[in-house]
Amino acid sequence: MSITIDDVSTLLHLPMMGQMCDLEELEFEEARTALVQLIGVDGGTTGAEMEDARGPKVRLSWLREIYVQRYAWGVAALAYLYDQLGDASLASTKQMAGYLTLFQSWIYEHFPGMGRRRLVTSYDDTTPRAMRWQSPRQSSTLAEIRSQLDALTYSGVV
CATH class of the missing domain: 1.10.8 (Helicase, Ruva Protein; domain 3)
Incomplete structure (x- = not known):
């Protein structure tokens, strides 16, 4: 399972069509x-x-x-996230860098038991889906996240 272009479009409302720069x-x-x-x-x-x-x-x-519609910003966001995830997957890595809204909202969307978050009651479907959740100020460490991922079962994935 991986983050896809459809996830970028759904979660961030970024355009998928257009020229890469x-x-x-x-x-x-x-x-x-x-x-x-x-x-x-x-x-x-x-x-x-x-x-x-x-x-x-x-x-x-x-x-x-x-x-706003000329470039495929969603594709660029996904490529950058994949680059950051590649670095974060190394055992020696202690934290991730970059814009993690896509990754965080993708986790909230597909892994309901992972992460700390609250549903925003004022969310409406005309805004990016990533605005559906509010993250706490204190986040999980990479070690905690790896432990949660390792403990996932098939039924824990939507």
């Missing part, structure tokens, strides 16, 4: 030129956003405003 470090002017060419925003607007973001980068909220 390549990442490379660029200087300020190179980044502005690339954004103008790829997104179609004028150079002044792009330059102002990059200055607000303090470097050759832009904020995700700005990108959403410009072109």
Whole structure:
């Protein structure tokens, strides 16, 4: 059992269709030129956003405003999570890094006996499913999670 693209779509409401993007470090002017060419925003607007973001980068909220449907953000989120899970699966690893909302909500969705969480009573189906649960401030350690995973039986998986 593994996290799938369908889980990303259902839990985070991220688009699955669209172009994947390549990442490379660029200087300020190179980044502005690339954004103008790829997104179609004028150079002044792009330059102002990059200055607000303090470097050759832009904020995700700005990108959403410009072109939320153009890129397959869900695929990127899943690829990044798989990379982090690969590192976390090593016996010497003590903790995970990165954005774990997808992983956490996937666990809550498919493993009802695992993890500490509370259902949010104000949740409605028009929001990402990941907003259905509220996580406690104190989380489980990786050792505790591994122990819970090792103890799982077939009936403990939805």
